[in-house]
Amino acid sequence: MVSRLYWSSLGYFRPSIIRVLSFGNSLSGGHCKSWLFQSFNVLVVIGSFLFFLVAMCSGYLFMFPAFQPVVHSSGTNMSTDLGNMSTDLGHGCNVFDGRWVPDESYPLYNASECPFAELGFNCLANRRKDKGYLKWRWKPKSCEIPRFDVLAVLDMLRGRRVVFVGDSLSRTQWESMICLLMTGVEDKKSVYEVNGNKITKQIRYLGVRFSSFNFTVEFYRSVFLVQPGSVPKRSPKRVKSTLKLDKLDDISTDWIDSDILIFNSGHWWTPAKLFDMGCYFQVGGRMKLGMSITGAFRFALNTWASWVESTINTNRTRIFFRTFESTHWSSRTRQNCKVTRRPLSRTKGRERSPFSDIVMNVVKNLSLPVALLHVTPMGAFRSDAHVGPWSDTASVPDCSHWCLPGVPDMWNEILFSYLLSQHRVILQ
């Protein structure tokens, strides 16, 4: 019963409640204020201009949504099953609607002292010189994310199995989680990869055990979540491989017996990684050559949804799905990008993604609770936080992956604060 109650509290992560509204931000506000101030100093002697300037600037102010009252024009009502939940995140606070604020107490760890942060994501170790990008914290509009309490989290995870499934962005969150947790472990040698493996891009399984706390944090590489298939006879020549959209990845049986299960998918659903490689879609043994990528993504996610409904015991397993992690490429060909020194003040449409929309629609339709980590809007501001040219392989700059420490730490902070608030409810 208790489980049922606390599960129902997941409501406030449900898409019906997630509204990406106006992205109020202090950056544009700051600009406007200082501009105003300087202008006054200069123009104060020219009295006749003063009036004109005030009028101009109020017009200017009106053009910035940050200065207007935020209207929460929620299209749907909050689900009522939230009623009895009191959590640190606050009633119905959408933690994904907010802004980045400077915070000198960040970062939370040093990647060079964490053996599980891969060199490719450790930008400082790859000669990134500016450090401002490390000093930002996500601030939801109507609540605070409680400060990361490593000992409380380590304690909560005792005896648990945490499983990440997805692509390299999942691996980043996995690495970030391990590095965050290791800051609370005195004997660093008590934390080890169960098979003694090193982190590589292609590896299908990595499991890190925190032996003094009796839990593991694991990563399964499954970039499409569904199974690769063979090429049926009499297929056109261009078909070199297929994806069976109606079959979940064959390693999925290993995901079932877990306590916390976090999925993602999206970055591999591109023409360059599919059609250009000769990879086409298949359903029920038949080729679907005309199917669009977003159509295929939706199909695959529905396969995932049926799998969740038929195999996962939600009395035990808490399921999360992370939405699309924003990229900042300067062109569609993904050859160029410029990493900025500060976060963007406007997201310019990057706060939305068709992949995120599909994830939200599929999750909304599930009869079981799945918590959405809707990271698309928060990532959209962070053109300063990508790996860029500071990776261990200097080829093209990388504006998909994030530096560690960095943005994925915030995904974990949100995940932890959420799990902790649930944990306290159970203990009561």
Ligand SMILES: *[C@@H]1O[C@H](CO)[C@@H](O)[C@H](O)[C@H]1NC(C)=O
């Ligand atoms: C989950 O918990 C509920 C309530 O305690 C119980 O009725 C149900 O059978 C449980 N489901 C499973 C799959 O154990």
Ligand SMILES: *[C@@H]1O[C@H](CO)[C@@H](O)[C@H](O)[C@H]1NC(C)=O
């Ligand atoms: C929200 O709830 C109010 C009152 O309960 C109701 O009048 C309104 O139609 C609801 N709106 C939506 C979009 O469901």
Ligand SMILES: *[C@@H]1O[C@H](CO)[C@@H](O)[C@H](O)[C@H]1NC(C)=O
């Ligand atoms: C909280 O739960 C109690 C008992 O289940 C119920 O009577 C009460 O109305 C609920 N409160 C809210 C705000 O939903």
Ligand SMILES: *[C@@H]1O[C@H](CO)[C@@H](O)[C@H](O)[C@H]1NC(C)=O
């Ligand atoms: C991180 O740790 C390394 C190795 O201990 C050290 O050289 C470096 O100065 C540290 N970096 C920061 C930013 O503290």
Ligand SMILES: *[C@@H]1O[C@H](CO)[C@@H](O)[C@H](O)[C@H]1NC(C)=O
């Ligand atoms: C470790 O956790 C498992 C559950 O994952 C539990 O069965 C076992 O008893 C725990 N071991 C210790 C020493 O607490």
Ligand SMILES: *[C@@H]1O[C@H](CO)[C@@H](O)[C@H](O)[C@H]1NC(C)=O
């Ligand atoms: C929602 O689920 C129902 C039944 O499971 C299905 O018929 C419908 O197509 C689903 N809708 C979407 C948008 O996936």
